[in-house]
Amino acid sequence: MKLQCEVELVNRHLPTFGLRGRGRGTRAVLALGRPSDPALPPSQAGAAHLVIYTLKDKAGSRYQQLKENIEQFFTKFVEEGKATVRLKEPAVDVCLSKANSSNLKNFLSAVRLAHQGRAVEPLPLLTLAPLKTSEVEKPKTKMVITSRKDYPLTKNFPCSLEHLQASYCRLARIDMRILCLRKLKKLDLSHNHIKNLPTAIGDLVSLQELNLNDNHLETFSEVLCSSTFQKSLQSLDLSQNKIKALPLQFCKLQELIYLKLDDNELIRFPFKIGQLSNLRFLSAARNKLPFLPSDFKKLSLEYLDLFGNAFEQPNLLVPNVQLTVPLTLLEISARAILDYRIPYAPRTIPFHLCQDLDTSKSCDCGKSCLSSFIQAAVTMNLHDVAHTVVLVDNMGGTEAPILCYFCSLTCYSRFLDRSTKSNR
Known part of the structure; x- marks a missing residue:
């Protein structure tokens, strides 16, 4: 069994001599396995050992068998991939961090079983041997x-x-x-x-x-x-x-x-x-781009660059009239659904009607319209929607034409009157 994480070894005797550890972990692979050394006595050959492999020590630092050799487990932050295993001999705290929480839990469970001296046969123990560099080095991100x-x-x-x-x-x-x-x-x-x-x-x-x-x-x-x-x-x-x-x-x-x-x-x-x-x-x-959509004025930008587009000169007095009088039943129904915010979905109405409703227009008065409207282009200062605006053309302008929609002739006339008064 292996676990990739960062490991810091803290010798508990250091404070006695007025010394401190370096305080940061090293990328490592922890392995739980059986030693392959034939010279070991039978009592140790089959026991579970803990080995820490690092990039500088690919042969691994081995800690003797774990049976009854763990003083305490610290697992309060195991969900964050952190834990500490306190060994009795040597007096070292093995501090683990940046581990996969699920893998860490499984590894700690195996270590606990080895410490309790239970049968090690069911444990997925490895035959301990030096690792390759690719197995130890930090994963490439x-x-x-x-x-x-x-x-x-x-x-x-x-x-x-x-x-x-x-x-x-x-x-x-x-x-x-x-x-x-x-x-x-x-x-x-x-x-x-x-x-x-x-x-x-x-x-x-x-x-x-x-x-x-x-x-x-x-x-x-x-x-x-x-x-x-x-x-x-x-x-x-x-x-x-x-x-x-x-x-x-x-x-x-x-x-x-x-x-x-x-x-x-x-x-x-x-x-x-x-x-x-x-x-x-x-x-x-x-x-x-000839125009900006009416919805553009809802944006709130820090930076906007529309330089070099083929913006057309707006003319409020030459609108595109798509208004039908009287309104069709479809138009009346669509406006009611949109204005009263009635939920709709393909399971309640035909899919093509959902698409039509998704492309509805908002009138200057705040009401909605579907396919019966008056469309006109007006000039908008881009600083209304952006803090920093790149000039639209070489003449130093920061204005662009934006489309407006009106659900009735009355709304269009009122907007025209307001525009005429503001230009006086």
Whole structure:
């Protein structure tokens, strides 16, 4: 039986001589097993011994058989991967930390059985022998690959990886071996030739940062927006790709803080972008955005960059009228569901009606509308939604056109009157 953790050996006699231990642990492997030395007497050859292997001592520091040789167990913080085993001879405290709590419990149970002198045959004891360097060294948590020749083709990625960068490797697709790294928090696949994202990438439950800058992506899958990314993904870089639009479901990525969309072919933002309540840094420079969605004004950003977009000149007096009089029964029903916040789902109404309701518009008066509305573009100062704003154009402007919707002619007229008075 083995346990990987950090170990600190504290000699209880040191304070007697006015000395102190160094106070920090060393990466080690603890093993519980039988010695393989044929010179040992039979009484010791079959007994359980505790051995501590470190990178400097791969042969291991052996403590004699554990039977009746443990003074006390300290397990108050075992759920945090910490415990201490106090040996009688030598007078040493074996302090364990940064261990897997489940493995630590199993190991301590085996040590306790060995101490109590019970039959050791049922215990998974090893034949003690020196370990390889790879078995003792600290698990690798970061790997950076910046050329194709360094990319591993025959060896698997360490399962302990938390940060992986594989840039300039000319990858045409995401390696399936990467999708097995469940501890991965940061994945950088920038400067490759990736065209599609496999849905399995959404199974990386710990992933917080995803960098896909400078690839050949044309879409971002709806499936990924409904994956574990909803609760984990905080930073997403999709700049320098060929994306024209993001799906409506993109706004389910509620934990997003950083979003980079520079140098794409975006013609619109997600309709409900205002639902990204945690978003603080948004960059979408050098795209093809003509307008901003009405939901954009709900954002609260620290930094915003929309430089170099093809924003159109708004004209409030030339609206897009989609108003039908009288309203259809579908429109009346939809407005009632939205205004009274009546729950809906595919199990209660047809799926296509759910999609229509998800794309509803909010009028200036606060009420909702579905397909009967008046649409107009107005100018918005971007400082209303962001603390720091990069100039929209070379003329020094910080304003951009934003779409507004009105549920009736009355609401449009009132807004027009207010705008006319404010411009006087």
